[in-house]
Structures are given as C-alpha cells and as structure tokens.
Amino acid sequence: MTKYVKYVDVTKCDGCRACMVACKNWNDLPAEPTDFLGSVQSHPKTTADTWNVLQYIEHENSKGGLDYLFRHSSCFHCTDAACEKVCPENAISYTKFGSVVIDQDKCVGCGYCVQNCPFEVISLKEYKDKHGKEYRKAHKCTMCTDRLDQGMQPACVTTCHTGAMEFGSREAMIQKAEKRVREIKGRYPNAMVYNPPGVGGTHTIYVLAERPSVYGLPENPKVPTSAVLWKDYAQPIGKAMIGATTMAVVGAFVANKLFSKKAEHEDGGEGHE
Incomplete structure (x- = not known):
C-alpha cells in the first residue's frame, strides 16, 4: 500500500504563517493568546490547540553572516511512533496513509504519549464534563487524515x-x-534531508539548511527503550499471563464445582447406608 509523506523545504519558506491559519481553520481550533516572543514567531511550540507552529531562528552561518531560518513545525508521524507504543489504551494508531492519529474516544489523558514523543509535539487539553469533573485528552496534528480520506491534501x-x-x-x-539538497549545497554546506532512521523514518520529512539542532530538533531521535520494552515485550507477556491466569481461575472454579458435587454425592451416599 502506498505511504504518503509531507515534504517541507525550509529554504523556500518565507515565514508567512499561512500554514498555521489553514490548520486552525480546517480543524476548527480555537485562538490561543500567547506572550509576545519578540519576533515573527507567535507560539513557542505546538500545543493542544495549535497543531503547527512557524518557528523563527536567527543563526550565524559558517561564513559569519546572519541567516534568518524558518521551519514549519508539526507532528512528524513517525513510522515507528513512540506515542503509539506507550499508549496503554491503544488510542493511538497508524492509518493507511502512514499518519499517526489519536482516537479521542479511547484516550484517557494519561500523558504517556506526551512524555515519550521525541519531538515534543503532543499536548494534553483540559476539559470539564457536564458535572464539572475535569478530564484530559491528548491532541496533535493528524496530517489532515480526514482530508486524505476525501482525496485532498493536508490544509x-x-x-x-x-x-x-x-x-x-x-x-x-x-x-x-x-x-x-544537492542543489543547495553550495549555499548551505550543512544542508541535509531530515528523515530520522531511529524512529523508522517519518511521514513529514525536511530539507534543512543547517544541522537539526539549529532548528531545535534532536540530531538522532530514537524510540525510548522503555517504550520498546513496554509495547514489544511487557504488554504481550502481560496479556499472555492474564490469559493464563484467567484460564487457571476458570479451571479452579470448574474443578472446585466438580469436587464439591463429588463430595456432596459421597456424603449423600454415606447417609443412606
């Protein structure tokens, strides 16, 4: 099945923030007041109500000049996603397009996905039910999977x-x-494709003008070992143990009933002698 990728060339971005506006509009996300950051960047990072952010970076290049760098920042939709591995409710899954989505009906707001995302793009949002009880849900970019289902592209x-x-x-x-990257190497010697193998590659890949750390990105992000152990080993073993325990309980229950009936029958037989 064909997998899809969002391609982002930061060297062509002019910082207009139209991507942010389109995301807000399509996903019906509320406005989010923030403190003034002293630059064109409106939000420090993605949040539960702002799924993509235009980052603005002032960077001194190798020639001593000043470069103004921009980066569209949102969920990377990892092929091997840590958030999917650590979710205890199986609320996070992969779609046929390769996007990683959160099932809001299953999410319990535990925050494990937030803690384990190597790119820090997931956030929890506070809600109140009709009785005033507070609860939380995890939110992030969906890569407009609902649009993809209709044959359209991300907003x-x-x-x-x-x-x-x-x-x-x-x-x-x-x-x-x-x-x-080959075309811009002359101007940007450190240019590279950012598609980290440590998370199985991503479905949002970047052409970066500088090293990932310049953009606030991890150089070599990986799925946390704890997440791998939990999803690939602990959970299957735990389920198997639960299955074995259940069978043992059922077996004990049945055996107990059988022995109880046998004892009752023997006691009854003795009483007739």
Whole structure:
C-alpha cells in the first residue's frame, strides 16, 4: 500500500504563517493568546490547540553572516511512533496513509504519549464534563487524515504559496528532498534531508539548511527503550499471563464445582447406608 509523506523545504519558506491559519481553520481550533516572543514567531511550540507552529531562528552561518531560518513545525508521524507504543489504551494508531492519529474516544489523558514523543509535539487539553469533573485528552496534528480520506491534501500544504511544502508518495518525496539538497549545497554546506532512521523514518520529512539542532530538533531521535520494552515485550507477556491466569481461575472454579458435587454425592451416599 502506498505511504504518503509531507515534504517541507525550509529554504523556500518565507515565514508567512499561512500554514498555521489553514490548520486552525480546517480543524476548527480555537485562538490561543500567547506572550509576545519578540519576533515573527507567535507560539513557542505546538500545543493542544495549535497543531503547527512557524518557528523563527536567527543563526550565524559558517561564513559569519546572519541567516534568518524558518521551519514549519508539526507532528512528524513517525513510522515507528513512540506515542503509539506507550499508549496503554491503544488510542493511538497508524492509518493507511502512514499518519499517526489519536482516537479521542479511547484516550484517557494519561500523558504517556506526551512524555515519550521525541519531538515534543503532543499536548494534553483540559476539559470539564457536564458535572464539572475535569478530564484530559491528548491532541496533535493528524496530517489532515480526514482530508486524505476525501482525496485532498493536508490544509497546510494547499495554502503554501512558496512551494515550501508538498505532499505525495514516500518514494517521490524522498527523491525530491535528496535532489534539492544537492542543489543547495553550495549555499548551505550543512544542508541535509531530515528523515530520522531511529524512529523508522517519518511521514513529514525536511530539507534543512543547517544541522537539526539549529532548528531545535534532536540530531538522532530514537524510540525510548522503555517504550520498546513496554509495547514489544511487557504488554504481550502481560496479556499472555492474564490469559493464563484467567484460564487457571476458570479451571479452579470448574474443578472446585466438580469436587464439591463429588463430595456432596459421597456424603449423600454415606447417609443412606
């Protein structure tokens, strides 16, 4: 089955923030007041009500000049997602497009996904039920999976006027990214494709002008060992143990009933002698 990728070329981004507006509009996300950050960046990072953020970075390049770097920041939709591994309710899953989504009906707001995301793009939102009781739900970018189901592209991609973002098959987008890096190496010696293997690759890949750390990204993100142990070992073993325990309980119950009936029958027989 074809997997899809959102391609982001930061060297073409002009910081217009149209992607943020489109995301808010399509997903009906509320406005979120923030403190003034002293730059064009409106939010310090993604939140439960702001699923993508335009980051603004002032960077001194290798030639001593000052570069103004922009980066569209949202969920990476990892192929091997830590959030999916640590969710105890199986509320996080992969779609046929490769996007990673959260089932709000199953989410219990435990926060494990927030704690284990290597890119820190998931947040919890506070709610109150009709009785005033507080509860939480995890939220993040869905890669507009509802739009993909209708044959459309993510809202952020369709509104990008500089061509900094595209959406297509994984193979085509990776080839495009690699070609673009070769084209800009003269201007940006540290240019690279950011598609971290430690999380199985991502479904949002970047053409970066500088090293990942310049953009606040981990150089080599990996799924936490604890998440791997939990999902791939502890949970299956735990389920097997629960199954074995259940069978043991059922077996004991049945055996107890049988022995009880046998004892009653023997006692009854003795009483007739």
